[in-house]
Amino acid sequence: MNHLYLGDCLNVLRDNVKDESIDLIYIDPPFNSKRNYNVFFDDKEIQTQRVAFEDTWSLKNIGDSLLELHTVPNEKLYNLLRVYQEAAPHVFPYLVMMSLRILELHRVLKSTGSFYLHCDPTASHYLKTVLDLIFGVKNFRNEIIWHYSGWNAKLKSSFSSRHDIILFYTKQTKPNFNSFAIGWESEEEYIKLRRQKVRQDENGKKYVLSDAGGGKRVKRFLDEAMSYGKPVDDVWNLDKINNSSKEALGYPTQKPKSLLERVIQANSNEGDIILDAFCGCGTTVDAAESLKRQWIGIDISSIAINVIKHRLKDSYKKELTPFEIRGVPSDEASAIQLWEHNPFAFEDWWLTEFDVFATTFGKKGADKGIDGIGMYAIPKADDPIKAAFQVKGGKVQSKDIDALLGAMTKQKCELGVLLTRNTPTKPMLETVVQVGYFEIAGFTYPKLQMMTLAEFFKGKQLMLPKDNITFKRAKTLGKRTDQKGLF
Numbered sequence: 001m002n003h004l005y006l007g008d009c010l011n012v013l014r015d016n017v018k019d020e021s022i023d024l025i026y027i028d029p030p031f032n033s034k035r036n037y038n039v040f041f042d043d044k045e046i047q048t049q050r051v052a053f054e055d056t057w058s059l060k061n062i063g064d065s066l067l068e069l070h071t072v073p074n075e076k077l078y079n080l081l082r083v084y085q086e087a088a089p090h091v092f093p094y095l096v097m098m099s100l101r102i103l104e105l106h107r108v109l110k111s112t113g114s115f116y117l118h119c120d121p122t123a124s125h126y127l128k129t130v131l132d133l134i135f136g137v138k139n140f141r142n143e144i145i146w147h148y149s150g151w152n153a154k155l156k157s158s159f160s161s162r163h164d165i166i167l168f169y170t171k172q173t174k175p176n177f178n179s180f181a182i183g184w185e186s187e188e189e190y191i192k193l194r195r196q197k198v199r200q201d202e203n204g205k206k207y208v209l210s211d212a213g214g215g216k217r218v219k220r221f222l223d224e225a226m227s228y229g230k231p232v233d234d235v236w237n238l239d240k241i242n243n244s245s246k247e248a249l250g251y252p253t254q255k256p257k258s259l260l261e262r263v264i265q266a267n268s269n270e271g272d273i274i275l276d277a278f279c280g281c282g283t284t285v286d287a288a289e290s291l292k293r294q295w296i297g298i299d300i301s302s303i304a305i306n307v308i309k310h311r312l313k314d315s316y317k318k319e320l321t322p323f324e325i326r327g328v329p330s331d332e333a334s335a336i337q338l339w340e341h342n343p344f345a346f347e348d349w350w351l352t353e354f355d356v357f358a359t360t361f362g363k364k365g366a367d368k369g370i371d372g373i374g375m376y377a378i379p380k381a382d383d384p385i386k387a388a389f390q391v392k393g394g395k396v397q398s399k400d401i402d403a404l405l406g407a408m409t410k411q412k413c414e415l416g417v418l419l420t421r422n423t424p425t426k427p428m429l430e431t432v433v434q435v436g437y438f439e440i441a442g443f444t445y446p447k448l449q450m451m452t453l454a455e456f457f458k459g460k461q462l463m464l465p466k467d468n469i470t471f472k473r474a475k476t477l478g479k480r481t482d483q484k485g486l487f
């Protein structure tokens, strides 16, 4: 069965994926470029945003990295990383993090399998040395340049940067590989590139003389010769996703599906298993599904897992192959464990259960009474309404309700929801009743609602409008909030 895992791919791979079981791996990990990516709504009044993930594997992680370094089992790789610790300390934590995960990916790849690492010029040269040691120099296949078009600004000290790098390795020298061809743009392009003379037969049909080996030449009609397509080389010109792309889901760093289709078609066949260990909004998973491959997607962010769930359901509807989501809390105890381990991840998880995006108004942590906002369309009403969500993992008290009510007014939210790990106090329950109801176009909803973790797992439902349009509104691509690179 196809699987989506929420969690750090290192643990997920170690706990769930067998040795030599995967046909093709593509990963597009954070690039170490010190950018924060936000997912946010296109909404005039509120800008609901949350750091979808942070690719800041920076010096603050150095202590952890040193500990992790000692778990690297490959001696040459260990020595290489020690060299980088001295020579390139800015990239050292990132390389330790990636090395451990790539070692696991190499373990799970079949002997006929292929591995693609998508990165950018800030780290590709370091990563290639790591890959050479894990996969072996002889198993390096290509450095693919993904070149994308766009308006090139006149920069003061460099050319515009217009490409990513995809490093392609295989586990051994005889991989599964299907050459990949694209259509010729025109007859002129074919003739220019093949340098073949075009002739016409007595019926006016165009043909060329192709080399048949042994000095022989055979007549081939031009349309037939062109039908085989143009095999692609290692420079791929494909458009990037931008705000107006039909594919755009609002997930920062989303890659075009055409790029993943190319990788999958070239290196696998129907029924093969494809794995993406940093799957973001699920471009690999989507391409694998449409090309009838089996798939495994892993991501550390609840937002990513939720976006993928919606993406697949919206795209394939009844045709969707059943899949299972793992790593998401399944009972009260595992949810509490998540809260104790990482309160932000707990908050993200619970909000995404209601198809709500987390918000940070300004700085991370400064939630000012609201942790998430949901948007709902009401039949026959002109505008959607908003519900403000607040998540409390610790103690709950009356002032939390006051803060939520204040934030609802400030952010023009008609409804409010308080999600609590602990049971609310009696005065809090009384306030909820006093606040009363909100009516719109013949529908009535409680203005304020509360739900405990225990009630959530018992299946209690919130009284909210049916048509949640939160994800449909998440349109704009991630914004770079910090342009300063590490390099």
Ligand SMILES: C[S@@+](CC[C@H](N)C(=O)[O-])C[C@H]1O[C@@H](n2cnc3c(N)ncnc32)[C@H](O)[C@@H]1O
Pocket (backbone or CB within 6 Å): 007, 008, 009, 010, 028, 029, 030, 052, 053, 251, 252, 253, 254, 255, 256, 277, 278, 279, 280, 281, 282, 283, 284, 298, 299, 300, 301, 304
């Ligand atoms: C560059 S994005 C991938 C984008 C993806 N290719 C797409 O088209 O949507 C990198 C992803 O890696 C995830 N990530 C970061 N560290 C991770 C880890 N240790 N394990 C699993 N996922 C991780 C982030 O949450 C983010 O979604």
